[in-house]
Amino acid sequence: MQRLGTLFIAFCMVMISGSLGALLYLVAGVPAAISGLAALTLLLGLAWWQFSALQTADRAHLGRQIGDLSSTVTDVARALADISRRVSDVDHRLQAIERRGTSIEAAAGEAARKAIHPLSAELVVLTGLVKDLAEATATHEQSLAVFEHNLQALAARPQVVMTPAAPAGAAAAAPEAEDVALAAPPAPVVRHGMLAGLSEADGLALAHRAVKAGRVEIYLQPIVTLPQRKVRYYEAMPRLRAEDGSLLTPDDYGDLARGGRLEPEIDLQVLLRCVQVVRRLASRNREIGLFLDLAADTLGDAEAMARYAEFLEANRALGPALVFQLAQEQFRLLGPVETEALAGVVDRGFKLALHRIQDLRFDARDLAERGVRFVKVPAVGLLDRSRAVGAEIHPADLGDLFSRHGIALVGDAIETEGQVVDLLDYDVKFGQGNLFAPPKPVRADVLGAERRPMRETVEAAPVPAPRVEIAAADVRREETRREDARRDEPAPRRTGGLADLAKTTIRRA
The missing domain is CATH 1.20.5 (Single alpha-helices involved in coiled-coils or other helix-helix interfaces)
Incomplete structure (x- = not known):
């Protein structure tokens, strides 16, 4: 643009000079040489004036730039x-x-040295006291050992007892009865729960009769999403109903069932009832699943696991709705047979869960590879810092660790609203506990038939145990048989309790 302006000015200068020369020659009659010289002189003057003006503008612009640069x-x-x-x-x-x-x-450093010095002195004193206490304890144990040895020696001595004369037959039978009484050890007694006070043999017989008679019931406790508190799953909690109508929880009969190999049959009956519940819920278009227990003894029992696997194979469509939960301790101690059986359950599309958590040491990658999709940790175990000793990760980071491997963290045994608020900071996906709802029995219409009354009389013989089959026709046949038996049985009567029942049984035996 600047170049065009310069060319225009030069053109104007030439035109002005040429016009002056033409006027001098044509109008004034000046000779052509003088007219041309005058025009050339004017052109040079105008060019010099333009050059001077441009230099002055450049100097002014350069001065302004220098001033700006200086500032x-x-x-x-x-x-x-x-x-x-x-x-x-x-x-x-x-x-x-x-x-x-x-x-x-x-x-x-000086304060620490001053504080540690008296502690060191006290530690030395305590060490001496502990050493003295250990020596005193050893001496006391030696004295007890000598005393027990003397007692045994005294008990081994023959004792002379002054008794009236007795017939010869009675005299001969008395030592024999005494030897039998001394040889018979006291029977083990159940020390907790509903069966407290009963011998273990009587408690096991009572549980065995309940299982064989098919008196295995399930109670459902909801598992809700957090923080929405929408019911997403239920946990099926087994109960055994005794002859007098009392309900036994797993805490009451668990040890006896493990010792008497009843867990496989209990798990089979619970599975049957859970399938009935899930089918009923599916008929109502409710996307709700069930958590149910699976014992290590069931996995290790080849016959029971074969029936279990057949039933699962026939109900593979219910895979997303059934979650089998194992105790943490049993899961860690699974042998090759149990591990293979558990892998078969996972291969059929069913999910696993861990519960009864005793510590917070988890290998999330290994759990995910073995099919575990839920871990149920008690709320107290997550929130109580003293229970997190030995954990490889802070409890607040468990939820994030599990979520990276496709495992959901479930807060169990939630009792207060404060625990819910604290658990939300731990990325807990689900919650379960009496705060939301206690365990409740399944309605009879859900199972497809009302529960039949149980005979309360001791003399009644137990009904044969229903076998869990894989065909739906067999399930309907079993339910029809139970309805017929219910109509034929008399109304139940109550007794005084489990202890009275066992005493009556022993007395009549």
Whole structure:
């Protein structure tokens, strides 16, 4: 653009000079040589004037640029001076902090030495006391051993007892009865739960009769999403109903069932009832699943596991709705046979869960590879810092760790609203506990038939145990048989309790 302006000015200069020469020649009659010289002189003068004007403008522009640059340099120098001053201040502060840290470290070291010195002295004294206590305990144990030896020696001596004369037959039978009484050890007694006070043999017989008679019931407790509290799953909790109508929880009969190999049959009956519940819920278009127990003894029982696997194979379509849960301790102690059986359950599309958590040491990758999709940790175990000792990860990070491997963390045994608020910070996906709802029995219409009354009389013989079959026709046949038996049985009568029942049984035996 500037070049075009220069060309235009030059063109105008030429036109002005040419016009002046033409006027002098044509109008004034000046000779052509003089007219041309005058036109050339005017052209040179105009060119010089233009050149001078351009130089003056360039000088003015250059001066303005130099002035701007000088002001910029001045601002930069001022900013550098300010930065230098601030750096100097920071350096002084750092030196002051370093001196203060050195003095604090020295003071802390001195205070620690002063505090540790009396503790060291007390530790030496305590060590001596513990040593003296150990020596005294050893001496006491030696004395007890000598005393027990003397008692045994005294008991082994023959004792002479002054008794009236007895017939010869009675005299001969008395030592024999006495030897039998001394040889018979006391029977083990159940010490907790509903069966407390009964011998283990009577308690096991009672549980065995309940299982064989098909009196295995399930109670359902909801598992809700957090924080929405929408019911997503239920946990099926087994109960055994005794002859007098009392309900036995797993805490009551669990040890006896494991010792008497009843867990496989209980698991089979619970599975049958859970399938009935899931089918009923599916008929109502409710996407709700069930958690149910699977014992290690069931996995290790070849016959029971074969029936279990057949039933699962026939109900593979219910895979997303059934979650089999194992105790953490049993899961860690599974042998090759149990592990293979559990892998067969997972291969059929069913999910696994861990419950009864005793510690927070988990290998999330291994759990995910073995099919575990839920881990149920008690709320107290997550929130109580003292219970997290030995854990490889902070409880607050468990939810994130599990979610990276496709495992959902379930807060179990939630009792208060405060626990719910705290668990939300732990990325807990589901919650379960009496705060949301206690375990409740399944309605008879859900199972497809009302529960038949149980005979309460001791003399009644137990009904043969229903076998869990894989065909739906067999299930319907079993339910029809139970309805017929219910109509034929008399109304139940109550007794005084489990202890009275066992005493009556022993007395009549």
